[in-house]
Amino acid sequence: MSTENDTTRGGAERILIDQIRAAVEAGDAAQLTALLEPLHPADIADVLEQIRPQERSDLLALWGGEIDGEVLSELDESLREEVIGQLEPAVLAGAVRELDTDDVVDILEDLEEPAQELILEALEADDRAAVEQSMAYPEYSAGRLMQREVVTAPLHWTVGEAIDYLREHDGLPDQFYHVILVDPRMRPQGYVTLGRMLSARRNARLADLAEDSFRTVEGEMPEADVAYLFKQYHLISLPVVDAAGRLAGAITIDDALNVLDEEHEEDMLRMAGVGEESSISDGVGETLKQRLPWLGINLLTANVSALVISLFDGTIAAIVALAALMPIVASMGGIAGTQSLTVAVRALATRDLTSSNATRVVWRELTVGLISGLIFALCMGMMAWAFYGRDIWLGAVIGSAMIINLAVAALAGVVVPLVLNRLKLDPALASGTFVMTLTDVIGFFSFLGLATLVLL
Amino acid sequence: MSTENDTTRGGAERILIDQIRAAVEAGDAAQLTALLEPLHPADIADVLEQIRPQERSDLLALWGGEIDGEVLSELDESLREEVIGQLEPAVLAGAVRELDTDDVVDILEDLEEPAQELILEALEADDRAAVEQSMAYPEYSAGRLMQREVVTAPLHWTVGEAIDYLREHDGLPDQFYHVILVDPRMRPQGYVTLGRMLSARRNARLADLAEDSFRTVEGEMPEADVAYLFKQYHLISLPVVDAAGRLAGAITIDDALNVLDEEHEEDMLRMAGVGEESSISDGVGETLKQRLPWLGINLLTANVSALVISLFDGTIAAIVALAALMPIVASMGGIAGTQSLTVAVRALATRDLTSSNATRVVWRELTVGLISGLIFALCMGMMAWAFYGRDIWLGAVIGSAMIINLAVAALAGVVVPLVLNRLKLDPALASGTFVMTLTDVIGFFSFLGLATLVLL
Structure with a gap:
């Protein structure tokens, strides 16, 4: 000690x-x-x-x-x-x-x-x-998380009977926090915390001490749902049942905490386009294997943006200043999209973004995108006018493109993960690359397109 | 039930x-x-x-x-x-x-x-x-997390004495998992799990049943460190002591789980340049308040990139294809930087990246950056040569710029959070914007600079 x-x-x-x-x-x-x-x-x-x-x-x-x-x-x-x-x-x-x-x-x-x-x-x-x-049980399921060592007692026992049984019984689990009450067919009916057992009289019936709220899960439940239950309901342990409703084992909170932590890690790594098994102790080969795929995809999508730009070769040749200004529009869209995306992916993971409030959140993002677009359109429009000379129209073009791109970015940041989620795909999966490509393409297209219409 | x-x-x-x-x-x-x-x-x-x-x-x-x-x-x-x-x-x-x-x-x-x-x-x-x-106690400290309701017993008590005391005592906490053993001056000396108490004889001494490993923390400890202890050592509860070593309260695992969850949320939101208090139920005004600051900073940094590009006005005017190709180099650097950054920020949060392995990780990132730079330099060099015509030198220029930018990106992704961490700042704070700006500037500068030297 x-x-x-x-x-x-x-x-x-x-x-x-x-x-x-x-x-x-x-x-x-x-x-x-x-x-x-x-x-x-x-x-x-x-x-x-x-x-x-x-x-x-x-x-x-x-x-x-x-x-x-x-x-x-x-x-x-x-x-x-x-x-x-x-x-x-x-x-x-x-x-x-x-x-x-x-x-x-x-x-x-x-x-x-x-x-x-x-x-x-x-x-x-x-x-x-x-x-x-x-x-x-399937990988990443409750059945894989549970430990088989559980402490059970028949529903009709008293505290005294349970304590006597525990005193005589060897091979109890290392850590346990509840006694699970079971019926004669081993189906869990409730549980009693050890604290309540210890503070009750020997002749108290276990069934009378059972917690108000009692949940069980089937072994097939995905581990992410299990972790959600622990977090939402402040559980310490959760009995697992088989298809017939019989007790198969119990999951304890330290396992749920690990799952939650792994889910976080997966979300972060996936959003960044890094294989979700990345670890700081990986060697060079393993690291390359994790990262090259998304870099490769990005090479293709970046070429799409390049294609969009090259549509406007003539415009750029006429006004070279556009080449310097266009990445500003794209980059602002990228940041706005990432902001909206991150909040949405996180809210989907914590189940705070649901079908009940999705419409409201989408409208909010669009409004935020438009307002911030307006604000930065004014700033950037004036800066462009001041520093890149020409007439006021260059400022108007970059400002308008900014409004379009920030609105699209904010909208895409929430719609893309919602759609992925609806399709039963992980909302974090690649949404980063997708939103970035979209904001690049829209940014370049709207800016150079408007410039072609207005300035030439 | x-x-x-x-x-x-x-x-x-x-x-x-x-x-x-x-x-x-x-x-x-x-x-x-x-x-x-x-x-x-x-x-x-x-x-x-x-x-x-x-x-x-x-x-x-x-x-x-x-x-x-x-x-x-x-x-x-x-x-x-x-x-x-x-x-x-x-x-x-x-x-x-x-x-x-x-x-x-x-x-x-x-x-x-x-x-x-x-x-x-x-x-x-x-x-x-x-x-x-x-x-x-300071905000975000152990003292703020702890509950005052704890169950204690003198070091010399037997199991029977403790059970009798619990049975007579009202006002026990809702949930408790340990009895904390204290000396006469209320300094915690160890703890006994309720499971062990229940399975021991009445005349067993509590001190003999105490867990091997016992930790206490001071009330001033930052909550992130508390959460780390719970995760690392699979704790269920953790006694908190005051400056004199006397028991002040106890933190339970559900609080630690919340802290872990909040820390993760903060990391994700900060990396994306969203205020860490963002929530899906925020209104438009609150959302704008969270997001405008980083968009504003990005507007400034994007103008730095624009400035770099405008240094090469003459080069772009001479070869307009460069304007279309330059965002590819910048975008690849952005993705590579984000990948390396995300892994590093996560590893710092889980304390897997320490001063003992930092040098090795930095070398790994540099190697990975150089190798992936070489691979995509070859791909993109050939694509540029094939699609954007001109001689083979355009391919060589974009390839070389790609190698430089991917190496810098991978390196910056790990060095920036390490430096922020060393300065006692949150490694997630703004590293996203910082790394993106760096890869944009290096990408544009190396590509256009090389083009000016080689192609003109």
């Missing part, structure tokens, strides 16, 4: 990592163990993620025998296969056997067939059966 | 909102109550967020008397002040009195002075003192 108040990372952590590197380089196993032993598994996983691949494999060769299942579980997915491949089968088996079934499933998911088999064989028969049942 | 499996939002929810709207329009208070009564407070808050301001005020006039403190607590901050302003003081007082102190603090934070006073006066004396003590 130690009180740790050190959360100032940075300095202290860097010194520790340097010491660990030195111990690995010196091949000093005793020193390495002394350094790693006091660390939380999550922090050991962080150390493995922060050092170079060669250092990692040297570290594992020196210390791998003492690795803990929790460390594997905390490790970034992009490194797990590499680390598991470097462990002795016996060590791996030992490490995995300590874990709750949901953590085993989480590790198995990302492994290739032979490595999966290796781990399954290491488990005891009933754990293996539980893991295999979870793996039978 | 009801089993709810309905998480299919959309259809069912829209019908409900339409029914609620109809009841409000008809002034049918009984029907409105019948519709709202079965809903979870979080869902009632969602209804309030989804309807129009006028409907909201009509709904509150009809039903406001029955509003629950939880509904206020669940409401989006942007609406809270509006809703609170429409409630009768007596109703508000009743609603607030039911809440845990951390929820009261959360509501108070966003209110103006007179509304704060109104709520403080509604509280009982000891709750008011607790709330005022929390409010004395």
